[in-house]
Amino acid sequence: MRIVVLTGAGISAESGLRTFRAGDGLWEEHRLEDVATPEAYASDPSLVHRFYNARRSATSQAQPNAAHHALAALQQQHDLTLVTQNVDDLHERAGSTQLIHMHGELAQALCASCGHRWSSPAEMDVTTTCPSCRKATARPDIVWFGEMPYHMENIWKALENAEIFAAIGTSGQVYPAAGFVQHARRNGAHCIELNIDPTAVSRDFHEHIIGPATETVPEWVKEL
Ligand code: NAD
Secondary structure, rough: EEEEEEEOHHHHOOOOOOOOOOOOOEEEEOHHHHHHHHHHHHHOOHHHHHHHHHHHHHHHHHHOOHHHHHHHHHHHOOOOEEEEOOOOOOOOOOOOOOOOOOOOOEEEEOOOOOOOOOOOOOOOOOOOOOOOOOOOOEEEEEOOOOOOOOOOOHHHHHHHHEEEEEOOOOOEEEOOHHHHHHHHHHOOOOEEEEOOOOOOOOHOOEEEEEEOHHHHHHHHHHHO
């Protein structure tokens, strides 16, 4: 079966990584526009580096949970395109391959001057230099608000061919990911939302499985 799964911060919540829309709309005490935009990086790069250094450290201490493992197992049995909005590496550490990180990854650094990418050190700061052009313009390889998500052409194509589309632990408030359900549905996919709560786009799905991802995802994968 051809399946596209989109995951969001909710799948990593039970691994101890905080989502950002849960209560107060802050991500680890920060307003998103202060840490996750090109404007924030231009005006206070040290703060942005400190924020992502802390996210990298939290991720390295977290472990993949039963939901990450279930999706890695699903890939063994079906033609699965796994798309994540998460910047952590818990899907990879659970064994998923051919993973699309549409919003970039904490594990990668990007040179804001020449576009070179390399494995990020655990900590970056304003003196971190690009190994290619030697300028001190290293930034996390994260797609910030206002920037274009990665691999969109491949994602739209996979959605057009999908028989099943599932969105797991994502609030449906960040576009273009929030529009994937409509695209998949228009092209004939059966659409399922797995979330602990209803979301902004719940009405676009054919089916809803409500509950914590560590319980609902392994159960759903077993039924498939
Ligand atoms: P979001 O924070 O906007 O929404 C999280 C969603 O997960 C909510 O709908 C919530 O109801 C649901 N949820 C919470 N706990 C759950 C659980 N245990 N089981 C199932 N569902 C649960 O997240 P988003 O939609 O992914 O958008 C957030 C953006 O923030 C992404 O672009 C991502 O790059 C970034 N982000 C990433 C991480 C990470 O990499 N772990 C963490 C926070 C934010």
